[in-house]
Amino acid sequence: MKTTAWLAKEYFLPDAISSIKDAIEKAMGNEIFMIGRLNDDLLVTDVDVYAMGNKTAVPAMIKEAKCGDVFIHNHPDGILEPSDADLEIASCMGSQNVGCYIINNTVEFVYPVVKVMKERLCEKLTFSELSAQFQPGGNFARHLSPYEYRKPQVEMLKSVVDAFNEDKIAVIEAGTGTGKSMAYLVPAVSWSMKNQERVVVSTHTINLQEQLMEKDIPMLRRCCGLDFKSVLVKGRNNYLCLRKVSNVRSEGGTLIEDKDRRQLNDLLAWAAKTRDGSKADLNFVPQEDAWEAIQSEADQCTRLKCPFYDECFFYIARRSAASADILVINHYLLMADLMVRKETKGYDAVAILPPFQKIIIDEAHHLEDVATANLSTTISRLRIVKLLGRLVNLKDARKGLLQYLKSKFKEVGSVHDKAIAGEITNRINTEILEARQLLYDTVQGIFEDMSQSVSNYSNYAGLQKEEMRDEECKFRVTASFTSTDLWRDVIENQFRKLSADIQKFVSLLTSLLDEMTELSKKSQEVLSSVLIDILSCKMRLKFVANEIDAFLVENEKICKWIEIKRYAGEPTIRFCAAPLSVSEDLKTCLYDHYRTILLTSATLAINKTFTFFKDSIGLQQIPERQLSELILDSPFDYQRQSILGIPTDIAEPGQPGYVAALEESILQTIEISKGRALVLFTSYSLLNDLYQRLEPRITRLGYLCLKQGAGSRHNLLEAFKKDASSVLFATDSFWEGIDVRGGALECVILTRLPFKVPTQPIIEARVEAIEKAGGDAFFQYSVPMAVIKFKQGFGRLIRSREDTGVVVVFDRRIVTKRYGRVFLQSLPDIRCIKDKRDVVFQGMRLFFGSDTASSRQGNERPSGKTTKYSLYKK
Structure with a gap:
């Protein structure tokens, strides 16, 4: 050299x-x-x-x-x-x-x-320079019409700038209408461009991702003349795998069940012309099994060894992300990336995402739930059987990976390694296939036995009421349960046997794969595609065995429970586990390794403090000097734009007469608002019951009556927006993340306070842990969780300065119970009518009867946030 x-x-x-x-x-x-x-x-x-x-x-x-x-x-x-x-x-x-x-x-x-220089100085952001963009006469005012300067938005900008400059964790509640996305995008883009360092923006909902990518970021480029690259990053499973597509095209008869052929043909036709290989590019929703046959998966990827690496849609997307300034992702992808980094200790390397040091977490009130879900495990018959079904098809034993491997051995044996290929093929026929069938039979038998035994126990113990026989029953694995004969003689024994049998089969697959190393390099190249898929099945089976072993170990930091449900009259069972707290995990994988973390949402604070939020995600472990907190009220004039009605002469939820009174009250409210209403429930059963009762009556009034579940979320919302007088019955996810502006939504009906069901295993376990530690679980946990949900539901009404309307709460506990004050004090400054239904409804009629918003503005302002509005008492 x-x-x-x-x-x-x-x-x-x-x-x-x-x-x-x-x-x-x-x-x-x-x-x-x-x-x-x-x-x-x-x-x-x-x-x-x-x-x-x-x-x-x-x-x-x-x-x-x-x-x-x-x-x-x-x-x-x-x-x-x-x-x-x-x-x-x-x-x-x-x-x-x-x-x-x-x-x-x-x-x-x-x-x-x-060589790369290790130490470099960051160029800090200048608040005055960035805030000038928002001032009257600034870039936004010059390019947007109409444009309105919002003081809370600039206050949030200052907090974000400080967090970037001082490497802080900032917690910011920004009320609806603050313009929080632009308040964090401007400093994020500026930091990235000044310091050549990417910034990650994580959201919970697709709606917000679309808003950022299709509206806010293009607006920022246009108004401020900035040249930066932003990329929406999707999880790997959203992309097709060209290697799998090639295998299905050439060997589909060996790999794919006949019932999936038609849709797979449609997917193959799409694969030949797709722009980005993403599921979002499809014009139909694929069946789960069909998509799994061609989707990209980390443990089935050969990376640079793959003949399709250069054209791989996933790696093209990843390379695009690696050169981006702003990455927009969702919380699940963020948590998955953080977990990989925690395991590999690779915080400065590529994991699922390229490395980063600045993170903005919008819709941060979901972080605890997403972290819990990411750290949870579920053991089921279906999970194991699907893996065994990939090796040998469950419906047709002539199909599957092992049969595909045998067919490839014929190709190899005719040219190379004939003797070794013959020996391995013979071993597959006489040992592997038999062991796989034996394990399959064992899995079926064990889960059938456990399902029946647990079902009988739940019936005997009164855990499953007669009228709930066809619904899902969940109960925790507690110390008292692990002392029962059912646990010791059935679950524990059967699980130990199942784990051992899975490990034996995994060992057989390991030895089979080891034998492949004796083949020539040419033969290994021919077999590489099928071998990576078999290796994936082996590793996933091993993970299942490890999770079974962990489920049997007592761990006070883990909540374990059993779910049982009947399908076609037969009970099926799942075994689940989740951490009681995600605080330590978030500290280890998030707070300890990233310089700036912004946590923001319209609903983080309870009664003007972040105590509950910080406790739930482990921020109480962070030094005060590293944290900054800011609460910004919405700039909307709730006193002028809306009223809150709380009837006090209706039975409490669960009491006799509540449902009947609720039915009549909802109908009367809808009559007054002339439709244009979103009716929010906390349970599907009550929603369905009242929808069946009220739909004919609402239709007779001339209003379209819609129900969640009667179509896709997107189509349902579009129909609701299009028909300005329609009524939508909904629950769960519709309490947040929907943005209906203008006259299509002028009445939000909250049927009851959204307390979580206390019998949910993870909720029950967390409540017990608080009580055990000497706390008050109801006020420290149940009430704050309900307040966050309540604020989200309330926030569906006023989405712009032009919106007007009424929120009605048909749960008098909000005024009769001590904890009700916490709900009311967490709302914006709004006129409140707390009285009998007739008084509340009369107030609504006066409100809707006003000719203009300005005529309502002149009404006398009450002294307290939720004081009765005296005009309605005349």
Whole structure:
């Protein structure tokens, strides 16, 4: 070598070296251009291939690199001296702290033309400069008409700027209409552009993602003239896998069940013309089994070894994300990425997402639930049987991965390794298939036995009422339950046997895969696709066995429960586990590793404090100096735009006469508002009951009556908006995330206070834990959770300065119970009528009878937030 070189292992992690070798081999030893990502120790942890060339040159895709990345390319002749072109590019990009390495084809040596600087100073944001964009005469005012300056928006901007500059965790409640998305996007984009550092924005709902990508970010570009790259990042399972598509096309008769063929043909036709390979690009909703047959999955990916790597939709999307300034994702993807980083300790490397240090979590009131779901496990018969069904089809034993493997062995045996191929094929026929069938029979028998035994127990113990026989029953695995004969003699014994049998089968698959290493390299290349799929099944079965073992271990930090439901008269069972608290996990994987975290929502505070929110997600562990808090009221004039009605002469929920009174009260409310109403329930059963009673009566009034579940959420909302006098009965997710402006929604009816069902296992366990620690679970947990939901439901009414309307609460506990004050004090400053139904309804008639909003504005303002409005008492 003409130039002194260094050992590659001093600059690259082993996985990165392996990936580069595979890429060079795939390029037949020609030059390739890669971008490497570095960890805190400046070691290359991951690479992406961006171009392939010939023996002497390769295109340099320099725009794809970010500050702190490194260009990597190989010199096939082994001479690592940089060319003039290499030096020119290295000089240009080195000023942006992008490194440049030259390697040989065996990746033994590296010549670091330019090294990445470890320490660099961040350019801080200037609040006055950014706030000028929002001032009258600023960029937004010049480009948007009409435009209105909002003081709370600028106050939020200041808090976000401080969090970015001072590496803080900021908790901000910004009331509806604050303009919070622009208040965090402006500093996020500015920081990214100034410091060449990406910022992640995480949301809970698709609606907000669409708002950010289709409205807010384009508006920011247009108004402020900023040139930045933003990417919506989806989870891997949203993309098709070209390797799987190829296998289905060529070997579908061996792999796919006949019933799925028609839809798979539609998916294959789509795969040939799709723009981005994403499920969102489909014009139909695919069946779960059909999509699973072609979806991209991490444990079935061969990465650079895959013949379709260059065209892979997932990796194209990931490369796009790697060069983006702003990544928009959802909370589930964020948590999945954080969990991978926690396991691999790779906070500065590529995990599911490229590395980042600044995170904005919008709709943050969902973070605890999403973290809990991500850390939960479910063991079911279906989960195990589906894995075994991938190996041998459940309906047709001539199909499946093992049969596909045997067919590929015929191809291999006719050219290479005939003897070994014959031996392995014989082993599959005489040992593996038999063991797989035995395990399948064991799974069926064990779950049938446990389902019947637990069903009998739940009936005997009164856990499942007669009228609930066909509905799902859930009960916790408590210390008293684990002392029963059912637990010891049935569940524990059967689970130990099942775990052992799964492990035995996993060992057989391991030995089978080990035998493949004796095949020639050519044969292994032919078999690589099917082998990665079988390896995936093996690892997933192993995870199930580990989760079964964990379920049997006593752990006071974990809530375990059993779910049983009847299908076609037969009981089916699932075993579930979730952490009692996500505080430690969030601290370990989130708070301890990221410099700036913004947590925001319109509903975080309870009675003007963040105590409940901070306790629920572990922020109480963070030093005060690292935290900042801000509560911003909505800029809307609720005194002028709306009233809150609370009838006090209706029975409480659960008392005799409540449902009948609710029926008549809802109908009368809808008559007064002339439709235009959203009726929110806390249970599907009450929703269905009252919808059946009221739908004919509402229809006779001339109003369209809609019900959640009668169509897709999107279509239902569009129908509701289109028919301005329609009425929508809904529950659960419709309490939040819907934005209906104008005359289509002028009345929100809350049928009862949204307390969580106390019999839900995880809720029950958390309540017990608080009580055990000496706290008051009702006021510390149940009430705050209900208040957050209540605020969300209330917030459906007023969505703009032009909106007007009424919120009616048919749950008198909000004024008769001590805890009711917490609900009312958490609302904006609004006129409130707390009186008999006749008085409340008369107030509504006066409100809706006013000719204009301005005529209502002149009414006398009450002294207290929720004082009765005296005009309505005349």
